[in-house]
Amino acid sequence: YDCALGLLRIGPFNYEPHAGVELLLQQTDDVILQCLSTTPEVEEPSWVKMVREVLKHIKEHPFPAVTIFPDNRPHYFRRDNLGAWTPAELPNNNDSTPDANVQAAVQAVAGAAVAATGAWTQAGVTTTSAAPTPAALSPAPWGASVPPR
Numbered sequence: 001y002d003c004a005l006g007l008l009r010i011g012p013f014n015y016e017p018h019a020g021v022e023l024l025l026q027q028t029d030d031v032i033l034q035c036l037s038t039t040p041e042v043e044e045p046s047w048v049k050m051v052r053e054v055l056k057h058i059k060e061h062p063f064p065a066v067t068i069f070p071d072n073r074p075h076y077f078r079r080d081n082l083g084a085w086t087p088a089e090l091p092n093n094n095d096s097t098p099d100a101n102v103q104a105a106v107q108a109v110a111g112a113a114v115a116a117t118g119a120w121t122q123a124g125v126t127t128t129s130a131a132p133t134p135a136a137l138s139p140a141p142w143g144a145s146v147p148p149r
Contacts, residue, residue, distance in 0.1 A: 007088055008077045012069035017062035025055050 001008050024032065029048045033040045036051055061067045069075075076088040 006078050008085065009074045010077070011074045012065060012072050014063065014065035014069075015058075018058050021055050021059045025052065025059065 024036075027035075032048050032051055033043060037043050037047065065072070076090055077085040078088040080086045
């Protein structure tokens with residue numbers, strides 16, 4: 001999640017087909033709760049339903065790289081006025097790298113903020129010196145550790 005842009009990024013990802021997904025879907029709610037939860041006694045009432053939906057999704061998309069991410073690009077979402085996640089439209093800069101559109105959006109947001117105020121903020125410090133490059137504003141690559149602030 002990029003809190004500066006309000007964007008949630010998903011994927012692209014892939015996984016191997018799950019040979020036991022059909023068997024899991026045939027089980028009772030209690031079996032799913034007891035066997036798939038690490039804390040079955042404290043799960044919310046909707047937990048088993050959510051797990052079944054995930055299992056159905058895995059069954060319907062055994063190769064998500066092909067069926068969900070055919071263009072090998074991440075999907076982006078943002079919250080609407082009611083708080084629901086909806087697909088986000090990003091500017092298309094005709095770059096084929098997966099993060100190109102996010103970097104273009106970061107650059108646009110940073111440029112607009114600097115143009116409007118003549119100042120920019122990073123780590124809670126506002127300055128009027130030259131604005132940072134888009135690479136400096138970009139979030140860390142997925143899986144990279146980010147030092148605490």
